[in-house]
Amino acid sequence: MKLLDIGEVAERSGVAPSALRYYEDLGLITSAARKGLRRQFGPEVLLQLSLITLGKAAGFSLQEVEGMFGKDGQPDLPRDQLHERADALEAQIRELTLLKEALRHVADCPAPSHLECPKFQKLLQAGSITAEV
Numbered sequence: 477m478k479l480l481d482i483g484e485v486a487e488r489s490g491v492a493p494s495a496l497r498y499y500e501d502l503g504l505i506t507s508a509a510r511k512g513l514r515r516q517f518g519p520e521v522l523l524q525l526s527l528i529t530l531g532k533a534a535g536f537s538l539q540e541v542e543g544m545f546g547k548d549g550q551p552d553l554p555r556d557q558l559h560e561r562a563d564a565l566e567a568q569i570r571e572l573t574l575l576k577e578a579l580r581h582v583a584d585c586p587a588p589s590h591l592e593c594p595k596f597q598k599l600l601q602a603g604s605i606t607a608e609v
Contacts, residue, residue, distance in 0.1 A: 479508055479516035489525040496525075504528060504542055506549065520549065527551055534561050 486493045499505045500515070505524050507515035524545065531541035536557075546552035578599055587593040 477508075477518055479511075480519060480521070481511065482507075482515040482517065485517050485521055485525070489522055489529075491525050491529070499525075499528065499538075502538060502542065504538065504545070523551070524549060534565070536561065 480488070482493050482496055485491070485496060491499075496505065496515070496517075500507055505517065505521050505528075508518045509516040527544060528538075528541050531544060532538070536544075540557070544551060544553055582590055582593070582596055582599075585593045585596065587596075590596045
């Protein structure tokens with residue numbers, strides 16, 4: 477098995493060496509050896525880092541991501557948590573879409589003043605983006 481130097485892992489994964497050291501301290505990844513002071517990793521670390529990056533992008537904490545690895549370091553994805561996160565992201569997308577539409581309406585509203593725009597008034601009275609846009 478060819479080991480990868482921490483610099484090569486950082487370059488190939490896009491994860492900074494400081495983050496690699498931090499992930500190792502947390503137990504998310506494990507170095508296989510050292511060459512001098514430089515950590516050496518097995519090639520499986522690239523898959524693990526991809527999962528960590530994906531998990532973080534989806535809003536999972538590092539502690540939650542840690543639970544997505546089995547004892548052997550291989551992915552063991554909790555499908556129920558993935559469904560919950562997907563549902564939460566879907567709700568967030570709906571809210572952000574409403575906000576985007578509200579901002580576009582306010583920006584393009586032909587009323588002489590935004591305060592004269594009935595839809596903008598409803599938006600302000602509702603205090604949220606869930607008002608009809």
